[in-house]
Amino acid sequence: MQHTSCTEDRIHHALERCLHRLSQSSSADTWSAGLCMNRWSLEELVNRDPENFLILLQQILKKTREVQEQCEYILVAPLALMFFSTALQTPYFPPHCDLLREACEVYHSFLTWPEPYCSVCRDLLTFIHQELKAPGISYHRLVREEQGLATDNQQSKTITVLLMNPSDIPPEFLAVSEQLSNVRHSQKDAYIILIKHAYQSAFGARYPLDCMQKVLESKKVEELSSIFSDITDILETAVSVEDIDKAREHLLEDLERLREKIGLPAPNSKKSEGMLQTLSLPIARCHTYHWDKDNFDILNEIFQAECDLAEAQPQPDEGEDDEEEEEDVEEEEVAVNGCVDHRASTFSTVSILSTASKDSMLSNNSFSSISSSSSGPSRLSVASGMDSDFCEDTEEESSTDKTPKARARLGKRISMLFKSKSSNSLNRAKSLGNTEAKDYVTIRSKRSNSLPQQVHLQSPENMFLRNVCYRRRPILSCDEDTKTTTLRVVVFGADQITGKVARAYSNLRLQESRCPRLTRLFKLQFFFIPVKRNSSSPAVGVSSPGSLSDSPGRGSMAVDPSLPCLEDSTNDIAQYLGMLDPWYKRNMLSLLNLPVEVLCQQTSKTEPDVSSSTRERLPILADMVLYYCRHAARPVLVQLYQAELMLAGGMKRTEVFIHSLELGHTAGTRAVKASGPVCKRFGIDGDREAVPLTLEIVYNKVSVSGRNQWSKVNKICTSVNLTKACKKPEELDSKMECLQLTMTEVLKRQNSKSKKGYNQQLNTTQVKVDKVQVSGACNTTFAVCLDQDERKIFQSVTRCEISVCYKPESGMHWRIRKALSSQPLCPEFCSLLCLPISTFSGAHS
Helix, strand or coil, rough: CCCCCHHHHHHHHHHHHHHHCCCCCCCCCCCCCCCCHHHHHHHHCCCCCHHHEEEEEHHHHHHHHHHHHHHHHHHHHHHHHHHHHHHHHHHCCCCCCCHHHHHHHHHHHHCCCCHHHHHHHHHHHHHHHHHHHHHCCHHHHHHHHCCCCCCCCCCCCEEEEEEECCCCCCEEEEEHHHHHHHHCHHHHHHHHHHHHHHHHHHCCCCCCCCHHHHHCCCCHHHHHHHHHHHHHHHHHHHHCCCCHHHHHHHHHHHHHHHHHHHCCCCCCCCCCCCCCCCCCCCCCCEEEEEEECCCCCCCCHHHHHCHHHHHHHHCCCHHHHHHHHHHHHCCCCCCCCCEEECHHCCCCCCCCCCHHHHHHHHHHHHHHHHHHHCCCCCCCHHHHHHHHCCCCCHHHHHHHHHHHHHHHHHHHHHHCCCCEEECCCCCCCCCCCCCCCCCCCCEEEEEECCCHHHHHHHHHHHCEEEEEEEEECCCCCCCCCCCCCEEEEEEEEEHHHHHHHHHHHHHHHHHHHHHCCCCHEEEEEEEEEECCCCCCCCCCCCCCCHHHHHHHHCCCCCCCCCCCCCCCCCCCHHHHHHHHHHHHHHHHHHHHCHHHHHHHHHEEEEEECCCCCCCCCEEEEHHHHHHHHHHHHHEEEEECHHHHHHHHCCCCCEECCEEEEEHHHHHHHHHHHHHHHHHHHHHCCCCCCCCEEEEEEEEEEEECCCCCCCCCCEEEEEEEEEEEEECCCCHHCCCCCCEEEEEEEEEECCCCCCCEEEEEEEEEEEEEEEEEEEEEECCCCCEEEECCCCCCEEEEEEEEEEEEEEEECCCCCCCCCCCCCCCCCCCEEEEHHHHHECCCCCCCC
8 A cells, every 4th residue: 555645645635526526417416516616725735835736746647547547538628637737837847757758648648539638638748748848838928928028039918808797796706806907017026937937947946036036136127028038038949849858958058058147146066955936827917897788899998008009000991802801701710719620610519500400590591481471571581691691780781782793692602502412321520539520511401391381392392402511610710820919808797798798799790890900919719707697787686577477466476386487697608618518617607606705705825926025815716717717728619699680660680699589578577677666667577467479480390300390380479588408418419509499378368357467378388499480460569688688678579580690601711631432512511600618628528
């Protein structure tokens, strides 16, 4: 039996607690309130002694071997991320320590595992190889970029922006964000800590840091800047050398020569004269903004403050050539968080829709025929999906369509859409690690015989097969390789705020297509931190609008247990990300289970200081936010949806949503609640007191089998709600990417001359769909609310059409490395447009 010290036992136990119940579902985890604190507690324990870092790395490697033997896929990414964050802050790796080389052997075996595990381990191996050549270079780069320290050869920078709505989040969160924003390290302090870290990483305790501190403090900022620039060049030169031993040798020699320039005394002997110190990462420079808009105009302040305005002058409009260039930019390779991810098209749980979903998504001609028979031409047509690209400015769309070039392009695309092709097989992506199938997925879609359309039902010979290749990409895809500044956008809130982010992201694409500003200089990364919506907001603290009362009296809110209750505010998107990435669930989603007082209390952890006069105490929440921003490098592409609204006056609007669409009484009740104290005058009724709406509903039902079934029904409903189906693990399957349609139908209504009408019998129907059209019959109008946002409620809507956000493409810019023998001829290409939200490991298969 191997004897261990008390410290090793404590670190081993803390590591086990970090991984405890990580692979279990949330329903089985009834004691999850403090699980998110385990990683933070482990870091607190390790930071007490520099030797603890090596102990933790040994424990992680030991656990990784066990995971490999037992094939516990779910633990691979957390262990790799923990190894990275620990090695990043390890003060010194002694020459006789083979931990990094041993880690190379361990994690190299995971390169044959499927995605995302192989990508996580590949990035970790890159980090290890760089650290073997130039110890401390990753720490140096991270701090240099976060503190905005540039040299002649290195201009990269990272800016962190915290966006929060004061009416939706607790005031303690605002206080923490303000504290993060107020921390500003001077250039001199940042230079000193990086110079000290470079020498400690290379020589250990050979040069005492206390002595170095005094020497560096006596120098001017210009001198420190020159020393910092030399150290940066030394590290970058060493990491570019192929041979590890030669790189390390040159690094030590160059740092020794630089020591004389700094003025550090030479050591009396080869023995260490000082002690190792733990130099934790300084607080990143953050900017906090109060944000409640559907746009990112507030980021222009960062643009003005941080960028050279001369480089950001918009290019003049050159007419038709610019239109072609705009399409080319939109059809580029998926580029998220600064890297091109060719595996995004085969994302295990969110990569493709089912065959049925794709069929309904592209069979817009059939859908428009249904709607045209009752309410005129529909914007949810082939043209709307291709040209508008979810543009809210209908005037601009109409003017664009009038041009002959746009008309010709539209006609060509429509003819391609209805062009008959042949296909005999359904190609699967097979293993996520398959290099032959990772760039595209070929799908055979067949029009269903059950389409509610008289023309196609009477003419079955017109049915055809279409071969369509799909991939997911963000709405805003552009070349990220030439950009040196990364802009982290961290958003706090519930599902309502993710809807604002989705619409702001969509609007940003429209702005950047006309006049590129932010995307020309910034690599955009989006981070989402779930927060329970503040009970003081207008839409919280009142009984749910979906609650149904047993009594016909006004304001009676007793809940009928037989009918579902719609929540005022949810965190379904965060739950969705948590099911895809368990490490996100453990570190971010679990924050919802902790009291605000615990998250925002001051801790004993102090900010590393270069001068003993200033010490910053970090709240736990601040530490969690910084950990998330620094280590969440893989985005999950969350599908966006579009709603085409026809208002009573004839005006059309196109809106984007990400989580939910509420129609009828549910949206009207939310509007009443948003009115604040005035809502007491109106009263808030349940569905039993609601005025029924006569609606014509057409929807495409999807199933796991891949079949689609169109249905056309006439119902008298109080409300019709659509929510992203993402609450159960089985709904994460690519074939089930859909919306949950909930219809509350009035089966029997009691009318009285002396009393208010009363819906005596209600029935709720739930169907999984991917395409819906709701029209008001007999001049019926209704209200529509997007993503539980009280500011996104539309009144007097006559027709609402919902579908997946997508964009047909030419396929010219799709990089298909090797054509499969079963690939169909002349396939059609289509991009499903998504919002990229950063997670730690992406989606688990």
